[in-house]
Amino acid sequence: MRFEGRTVIVTGAASAKGIGFASARRVVQEGGQVVLTDLDGEALAARVAEVEAMGGAALGVTHDVTDAAGWDAVLAQATARFGRVHGLVNNAGITVLAMVEALEPAMWHRQIEVNMTSVYLGCRLLIGHFRAHGGGSIVNVSSVAGLVGMRRCTAYSASKGGVRLMTKTLALECGTDGIRVNSVHPGVVETDIQKVARRDASGDSAAIAAAVPLGRTAVADELGAAVAFLLSDDASYVTGTELVVDGGLTAQ
Numbered sequence: 001m002r003f004e005g006r007t008v009i010v011t012g013a014a015s016a017k018g019i020g021f022a023s024a025r026r027v028v029q030e031g032g033q034v035v036l037t038d039l040d041g042e043a044l045a046a047r048v049a050e051v052e053a054m055g056g057a058a059l060g061v062t063h064d065v066t067d068a069a070g071w072d073a074v075l076a077q078a079t080a081r082f083g084r085v086h087g088l089v090n091n092a093g094i095t096v097l098a099m100v101e102a103l104e105p106a107m108w109h110r111q112i113e114v115n116m117t118s119v120y121l122g123c124r125l126l127i128g129h130f131r132a133h134g135g136g137s138i139v140n141v142s143s144v145a146g147l148v149g150m151r152r153c154t155a156y157s158a159s160k161g162g163v164r165l166m167t168k169t170l171a172l173e174c175g176t177d178g179i180r181v182n183s184v185h186p187g188v189v190e191t192d193i194q195k196v197a198r199r200d201a202s203g204d205s206a207a208i209a210a211a212v213p214l215g216r217t218a219v220a221d222e223l224g225a226a227v228a229f230l231l232s233d234d235a236s237y238v239t240g241t242e243l244v245v246d247g248g249l250t251a252q
């Protein structure tokens with residue numbers, strides 16, 4: 001019960017098969033309570049009901065992660081319901097895939113705002129809260145595309161590479177206040193975002209799996225396990241690190 005008495009905010013948590021909800025489910029299974037946020041209010045209500053059916057406690061807040069004032073409202077609602085917050089998972093993300101000549105400025109800006117500026121907004125707010133309440137743990141969901149170059153990922157890689165180094169800088173800034181900040185780097189995980197990426201790239205599932213040393217793609221719960229580890233006291237001496245969960249994809 002690593003999360004007993006603890007509250008964790010997870011962004012992008014409405015997607016039933018997504019990494020955000022898989023992470024939240026782990027927290028609930030181990031005794032914690034969760035604040036689930038997402039753009040999609042209807043799906044969010046369904047996820048809150050799922051947590052309650054498990055016997056857990058969840059608050060759903062409809063929020064676009066790029067909205068700074070909305071972040072204040074998320075934290076205010078979280079503390080009103082559960083008291084202090086102990087963890088944050090910056091998970092919400094989109095994929096804007098295009099060869100650079102086709103990448104219009106509006107596409108670039110939206111990709112950077114949703115995947116990277118949002119992480120700055122969430123960390124800025126929660127680090128203040130954690131400093132005032134004795135510490136906390138932040139997990140930023142990056143990608144293997146934040147570690148190595150990938151075709152058609154100019155904006156996506158820039159956003160995820162930015163999250164990787166922002167994470168390390170924040171870890172330096174707040175370690176002595178008991179705040180840990182780490183990033184997780186998924187490879188190919190069977191979620192909705194992956195379906196979009198594959199459709200856009202006409203990707204073939206068998207060929208993708210064959211390129212992974214473990215011979216298969218991941219399910220979201222395998223990422224949830226990694227996020228839960230970093231959130232928990234099992235990772236009490238881990239900060240500023242990048243946990244790659246990619247079946248060996250970037251080991252070759």
Ligand SMILES: NC(=O)c1ccc[n+]([C@@H]2O[C@H](COP(=O)([O-])OP(=O)(O)OC[C@H]3O[C@@H](n4cnc5c(N)ncnc54)[C@H](O)[C@@H]3O)[C@@H](O)[C@H]2O)c1
Nearest residue numbers: 012015018019039064065092093143186188189191192193
């Ligand atoms: N699935 C993969 O293969 C993979 C690989 C590497 C990294 N990732 C990263 O993992 C994270 C989670 O993705 P997933 O695979 O679970 O995808 P998903 O599409 O299942 O979930 C993403 C969620 O984010 C929400 N979202 C999108 N824009 C938002 C916004 N502006 N404000 C609030 N919520 C918003 C969506 O509504 C959705 O519920 C993303 O950051 C993604 O880039 C995924």
